[in-house]
Amino acid sequence: MAGDDLIAKFQALGMSEQKAKETLKNANVTKNLQLALAAAGGATLSDGTGMLIYHMATKLKPQTADHLPLLVRYIVEHKLDNTQRVDAALEFLLKCGQSLNANVDVQALEKECGVGVVVTPEQIERTVQAKIKASYKEALLEQRYHFNSFKILQDVRGELKWADAKSVKAAIDVEIFDLLGPKTEADLKPPTKASEKPKAAKPKAEVTPAAQTAEAASDGATTISELMKTKVHFHAPGENFKADGYVVTEHTERLLKEHLARTGGKVHTRFPPEPNGILHIGHAKAININFGYAAAHDGVCYLRYDDTNPEKEEEKFFLAIKEMVEWLGYKPFKITYSSDNFQQLYEWAVVLINKGLAYVCHQKAEELKGFNPKPSPWRERPIEESLRLFEDMKRGKIDEGAATLRMKVTLEEGKMDPVAYRIKFISHHRTGSDWCIYPTYDYTHCLCDSLEDITHSLCTKEFQSRRSSYYWLCNALGIYCPVQWEYGRLNMNYALVSKRKIAKLITEQIVHDWDDPRLFTLTALRRRGFPAEAINNFCAQMGVTGAQIAVDPAMLEAAVRDVLNVTAPRRLVVLEPLKATIKNFPHAAPVQLEVPDFPQNPQQGSHKITLDKVIYIEQGDFKLEPEKGYRRLAPKQSVGLRHAGLVISVDEIVKDPATGEVVELICTSQSAEQAEKPKAFVQWVSQPIQLEVRLYEQLFKHKNPEDPNEVPGGFLSDISEQSISVVVAFADRALNQAKVYDKFQFERIGFFSVDPDTSANHLVFNRTVGLKEDAGKK
Numbered sequence: 173m174a175g176d177d178l179i180a181k182f183q184a185l186g187m188s189e190q191k192a193k194e195t196l197k198n199a200n201v202t203k204n205l206q207l208a209l210a211a212a213g214g215a216t217l218s219d220g221t222g223m224l225i226y227h228m229a230t231k232l233k234p235q236t237a238d239h240l241p242l243l244v245r246y247i248v249e250h251k252l253d254n255t256q257r258v259d260a261a262l263e264f265l266l267k268c269g270q271s272l273n274a275n276v277d278v279q280a281l282e283k284e285c286g287v288g289v290v291v292t293p294e295q296i297e298r299t300v301q302a303k304i305k306a307s308y309k310e311a312l313l314e315q316r317y318h319f320n321s322f323k324i325l326q327d328v329r330g331e332l333k334w335a336d337a338k339s340v341k342a343a344i345d346v347e348i349f350d351l352l353g354p355k356t357e358a359d360l361k362p363p364t365k366a367s368e369k370p371k372a373a374k375p376k377a378e379v380t381p382a383a384q385t386a387e388a389a390s391d392g393a394t395t396i397s398e399l400m401k402t403k404v405h406f407h408a409p410g411e412n413f414k415a416d417g418y419v420v421t422e423h424t425e426r427l428l429k430e431h432l433a434r435t436g437g438k439v440h441t442r443f444p445p446e447p448n449g450i451l452h453i454g455h456a457k458a459i460n461i462n463f464g465y466a467a468a469h470d471g472v473c474y475l476r477y478d479d480t481n482p483e484k485e486e487e488k489f490f491l492a493i494k495e496m497v498e499w500l501g502y503k504p505f506k507i508t509y510s511s512d513n514f515q516q517l518y519e520w521a522v523v524l525i526n527k528g529l530a531y532v533c534h535q536k537a538e539e540l541k542g543f544n545p546k547p548s549p550w551r552e553r554p555i556e557e558s559l560r561l562f563e564d565m566k567r568g569k570i571d572e573g574a575a576t577l578r579m580k581v582t583l584e585e586g587k588m589d590p591v592a593y594r595i596k597f598i599s600h601h602r603t604g605s606d607w608c609i610y611p612t613y614d615y616t617h618c619l620c621d622s623l624e625d626i627t628h629s630l631c632t633k634e635f636q637s638r639r640s641s642y643y644w645l646c647n648a649l650g651i652y653c654p655v656q657w658e659y660g661r662l663n664m665n666y667a668l669v670s671k672r673k674i675a676k677l678i679t680e681q682i683v684h685d686w687d688d689p690r691l692f693t694l695t696a697l698r699r700r701g702f703p704a705e706a707i708n709n710f711c712a713q714m715g716v717t718g719a720q721i722a723v724d725p726a727m728l729e730a731a732v733r734d735v736l737n738v739t740a741p742r743r744l745v746v747l748e749p750l751k752a753t754i755k756n757f758p759h760a761a762p763v764q765l766e767v768p769d770f771p772q773n774p775q776q777g778s779h780k781i782t783l784d785k786v787i788y789i790e791q792g793d794f795k796l797e798p799e800k801g802y803r804r805l806a807p808k809q810s811v812g813l814r815h816a817g818l819v820i821s822v823d824e825i826v827k828d829p830a831t832g833e834v835v836e837l838i839c840t841s842q843s844a845e846q847a848e849k850p851k852a853f854v855q856w857v858s859q860p861i862q863l864e865v866r867l868y869e870q871l872f873k874h875k876n877p878e879d880p881n882e883v884p885g886g887f888l889s890d891i892s893e894q895s896i897s898v899v900v901a902f903a904d905r906a907l908n909q910a911k912v913y914d915k916f917q918f919e920r921i922g923f924f925s926v927d928p929d930t931s932a933n934h935l936v937f938n939r940t941v942g943l944k945e946d947a948g949k950k
């Protein structure tokens with residue numbers, strides 16, 4: 173059928189022209205609609221029926237595609253007369269589909285979909301009134317129109333399953349109006365929590381839309397637990413057949429039963445990093461999704477080292493990966509290695525060859541690359557020959573690159589048989605020289621998932637194209653087949669996260685190591701002072717959609733500030749000290765002042781600071797020639813000293829005779845109670861200790877350092893010269909006790925964390941983030 177013709181037909185279903193054109197781009201929906209139009213014959217479709225057919229066509233899964241004519245008939249006969257009934261029918265058919273060739277029990281279908289059930293307006297009104305009275309009245313009176321009436325809607329529909337949603341919503345609105353009367357001005361303002369000031373708008377993530385698989389935008393979820401409990405809707409354990417594209421065989425029902433018996437129906441997930449580098453912020457998302465989903469559903473999550481590329485693996489990466497998972501607050505149910513299963517994987521490879529489903533191939537790696545690689549000429553070689561050659565491969569009789577084992581997958585057009593084994597004469601971190609054939613990702617991953625009874629194999633979108641071989645392989649071996657769900661990768665603007673590229677930054681000595689605080693590896697973020705909780709919350713804000721997300725570091729930094737604001741005690745520090753001597757110091761000797769750690773919440777603790785005649789203030793807090801609106805210290809303007817109860821004014825300015833630079837101020841002080849209220853209070857220190865403070869800025873100048881259009885010279889040419897600077901700061905002695913990774917707010921400056929380079933008499937701090945989004949940026 174020509175495109176224009178189809179567009180007209182789609183419009184006849186009730187779509188706009190634009191929608192019809194968009195729909196045409198989706199091959200699957202278009203195919204379903206063509207079949208549906210044929211099945212509908214000449215039935216009237218303009219009365220809403222057409223759009224229900226469209227709804228069905230978008231939701232129909234391959235497992236239930238055979239039932240399309242039945243669904244169309246029910247829609248055309250107005251038996252399925254709203255989306256809710258259509259959805260119920262689809263769900264019902266999906267369940268039937270678990271056993272192949274199942275006949276549809278039409279009576280059960282109609283019952284399940286409430287065919288013919290009529291809910292009257294009176295029933296709706298009565299139920300709404302009763303629900304509000306029983307459960308919502310108080311909250312409504314308190315929160316008025318800020319109350320989320322969706323809860324009532326859900327509750328009413330829980331009881332009146334087949335009531336029309338719009339009618340229920342209308343009835344709820346009427347009842348609420350009766351109770352509260354018209355909206356007041358306060359009702360029209362956005363809600364604020366009693367104690368909370370309205371926050372500045374947070375930086376937003378940029379989302380590249382893509383076909384989506386796992387579908388849960390964060391939708392306001394602030395923690396991973398909330399996201400996973402309320403927004404993510406994956407299949408339930410044992411109901412694998414309900415997932416999109418899952419392949420059901422004659423063994424599926426039995427295998428799922430056995431799987432449930434082994435797992436007790438618990439969610440099993442796994443986080444499967446390759447131990448070839450340090451984890452980065454993108455992995456934090458993967459960790460949170462895998463461990464978070466399991467934790468939220470009382471399940472378990474494995475940490476599985478995907479160690480099938482022996483040449484890239486190093487001991488230090490194994491340790492650091494575990495450490496980072498634990499740092500984010502997760503405890504693996506078990507730590508496993510893909511290599512634990514090398515023997516079993518090998519035995520299964522022999523089974524596949526014997527079944528005629530795998531063969532030894534001699535095509536070269538180059539021949540397999542490119543757009544349309546030639547099919548293997550060895551595909552049909554005799555089983556005996558492949559068995560013998562595979563044995564030779566295993567015994568090291570064949571050279572590297574001269575043979576592979578390939579799976580004879582019946583794949584989609586244009587795809588080639590995936591490689592299962594390749595020869596590598598390299599010893600393996602765990603299995604030593606036991607093997608010289610190593611299994612590939614495509615061969616290993618699904619089988620290890622199956623062995624660990626994984627219920628949800630959660631991975632990033634680029635693995636979507638490998639899903640068909642994943643299912644094929646489990647089914648070819650007749651073993652339990654987990655469900656693969658994909659979500660979008662998380663990328664950070666102005667940064668690189670790929671392990672290979674970070675390794676390059678290290679070898680080029682642009683950064684010091686994997687934990688250089690300018691990187692977005694997890695060890696770097698920990699070193700810079702980012703709390704694990706903030707990283708997890710940030711991941712929760714990202715949601716679990718299939719869209720690839722690119723975020724500005726500012727968004728992560730905002731999450732960091734939210735946590736540090738309430739957890740990092742305050743201290744007084746000056747980064748660029750200027751000496752000030754108080755001539756009329758009001759005390760006979762230096763005094764100790766008790767200062768709260770969190771001024772807004774003094775019961776959270778306090779510390780002592782020293783006040784002496786000589787203090788140091790920030791150079792920038794004194795101006796010889798102040799501009800209009802300047803509020804701090806100047807020759808004719810006094811300033812308050814935080815926590816000291818003093819206001820100082822300048823009597824004399826001492827300059828370096830050679831440079832003319834101001835080196836000291838001689839001041840007089842007044843008690844804050846007696847003095848005229850100063851326009852500002854500044855931080856200061858007395859009898860200070862010195863700190864090395866490292867200040868960081870973005871490592872790359874461009875948003876996408878890897879994009880040749882933005883950075884033609886490649887990412888190595890995009891390094892910002894200001895990405896690190898070091899100052900010697902003066903701090904109150906109270907910081908003497910600080911331990912590595914302790915975090916503080918240096919008043920008026922930002923959040924800082926103790927660097928591991930710290931030694932007994934040399935304290936090193938990293939600036940984690942400034943107090944405000946742009947603080948610290950030149």
Ligand SMILES: Nc1ncnc2c1ncn2[C@@H]1O[C@H](COP(=O)(O)OP(=O)(O)OP(=O)(O)O)[C@@H](O)[C@H]1O
Binds near residue numbers: 444458
């Ligand atoms: N940027 C990312 N966002 C979300 N998940 C990711 C990201 N990078 C990796 N993952 C996921 O983390 C898990 C472990 O990944 P692994 O270390 O094997 O990844 P990788 O793709 O080799 O990483 P990279 O190439 O970025 O160094 C996988 O499930 C992978 O899909």
Ligand SMILES: NC(=O)CC[C@H](N)C(=O)O
Binds near residue numbers: 446635
């Ligand atoms: N399925 C997955 O999660 C992929 C994991 C695998 N270690 C990788 O190459 O990234």
